[in-house]
Amino acid sequence: MGMTMIGPLLIKFGRPDQQQHFLPKILAGEHIWCQGYSEPNAGSDLASLRTEAVLDGDHWVVNGQKIWTSLAMDANWIFLLVLTDKQAKKQDGISFLLVPMDTPGITVRPITNLDMADEFCETFFDNVRVPRDNLVGQINKGWTMAKALLGFERIGSGSPRQSAYALKRLRLLAERMGVWDDGQFQDRYTRLRLDLEDHKDLYETFVEKVRRGESLGPDVSMLKVNQTELYQRITETMLDIAGEYGAGLGPMDGNRDLNPAGLFLQSRPSTIYAGSNEIQRNILAKNVLELPG
Numbered sequence: 001m002g003m004t005m006i007g008p009l010l011i012k013f014g015r016p017d018q019q020q021h022f023l024p025k026i027l028a029g030e031h032i033w034c035q036g037y038s039e040p041n042a043g044s045d046l047a048s049l050r051t052e053a054v055l056d057g058d059h060w061v062v063n064g065q066k067i068w069t070s071l072a073m074d075a076n077w078i079f080l081l082v083l084t085d086k087q088a089k090k091q092d093g094i095s096f097l098l099v100p101m102d103t104p105g106i107t108v109r110p111i112t113n114l115d116m117a118d119e120f121c122e123t124f125f126d127n128v129r130v131p132r133d134n135l136v137g138q139i140n141k142g143w144t145m146a147k148a149l150l151g152f153e154r155i156g157s158g159s160p161r162q163s164a165y166a167l168k169r170l171r172l173l174a175e176r177m178g179v180w181d182d183g184q185f186q187d188r189y190t191r192l193r194l195d196l197e198d199h200k201d202l203y204e205t206f207v208e209k210v211r212r213g214e215s216l217g218p219d220v221s222m223l224k225v226n227q228t229e230l231y232q233r234i235t236e237t238m239l240d241i242a243g244e245y246g247a248g249l250g251p252m253d254g255n256r257d258l259n260p261a262g263l264f265l266q267s268r269p270s271t272i273y274a275g276s277n278e279i280q281r282n283i284l285a286k287n288v289l290e291l292p293g
């Protein structure tokens with residue numbers, strides 16, 4: 001999250017002293033970041049967040065709760081969306097704060113996921129004092145940054161790497177299960193492979209934009225939807241050919257590359273995180289296709 005989300009955000013919106021302080025530490029892997037966006041009642045409707053920050057002298061005092069904070073137990077910094085003006089229209093009262101995870105008052109409680117891993121957490125803030133200078137950009141202007149960061153996150157989740165990895169595992173599995181030469185399987189595999197090649201081309205057009213220093217528009221949602229749904233189609237195909245190993249018996253032959261049920265489970269949340277695919281479709285309908293409603 002350092003390299004792919006907060007780093008690019010600081011390059012675009014951070015003060016020079018913030019860039020000088022944080023960017024080298026991100027590159028060196030010294031700062032491990034997590035993302036404090038979602039709350040129990042603010043997921044898709046992120047602007048409804050309730051975690052608040054109130055100025056007290058040279059510090060912000062933060063109170064509230066975040067949820068689904070990936071790898072918060074391993075992170076030493078969190079970037080937070082906080083409410084700084086309760087009276088303003090939702091999007092106009094939000095600010096963007098950088099908070100060290102060892103600040104007194106922060107409690108992290110891991111949540112075990114379907115794959116039995118402690119991947120994400122509940123993160124609580126109880127009178128957490130954060131230096132005033134840890135604000136990025138201007139007070140109450142955090143929504144613009146929140147959206148820009150989601151663009152960076154979506155180009156990350158739209159990367160073809162996950163699907164390419166899964167397709168390699170599908171081939172290994174097909175060989176192991178003796179269906180690699182089966183005509184019907186070859187039809188399915190070839191379609192997935194061609195879809196992956198198409199997706200790589202699509203991804204490259206967005207990467208080129210980033211290389212040219214252009215801002216990402218709402219159309220980046222297309223990349224996220226396309227990649228995550230392809231990833232799921234590949235892992236669903238794995239389950240179809242895996243026989244009893246599709247029921248979650250763990251890796252076949254003790255080989256971690258042959259773990260169809262594990263990869264299937266890992267692929268399921270990809271259509272939820274970084275903004276659910278339903279929400280991405282809404283964004284595309286409204287802001288790209290300009291459909292009514």
Ligand SMILES: Cc1cc2nc3c(=O)[nH]c(=O)nc-3n(C[C@H](O)[C@H](O)[C@H](O)COP(=O)(O)OP(=O)(O)OC[C@H]3O[C@@H](n4cnc5c(N)ncnc54)[C@H](O)[C@@H]3O)c2cc1C
Pocket residue numbers: 034035036037038039040042043044045067068069070071120269272273274275276277278279282
């Ligand atoms: C593995 C994983 C890791 C995550 N990591 C992080 C993290 O590190 N930091 C963080 O802040 N968050 C994280 N999240 C949270 C993620 O961003 C939210 O789960 C996501 O935004 C959806 O919010 P929600 O869970 O509250 O669902 P809800 O917003 O309650 O939505 C429930 C369902 O309703 C649908 N829905 C909601 N509104 C609409 C609408 N207007 N139109 C159509 N359909 C709609 C959604 O698509 C979804 O299917 C993570 C989630 C997962 C699964």
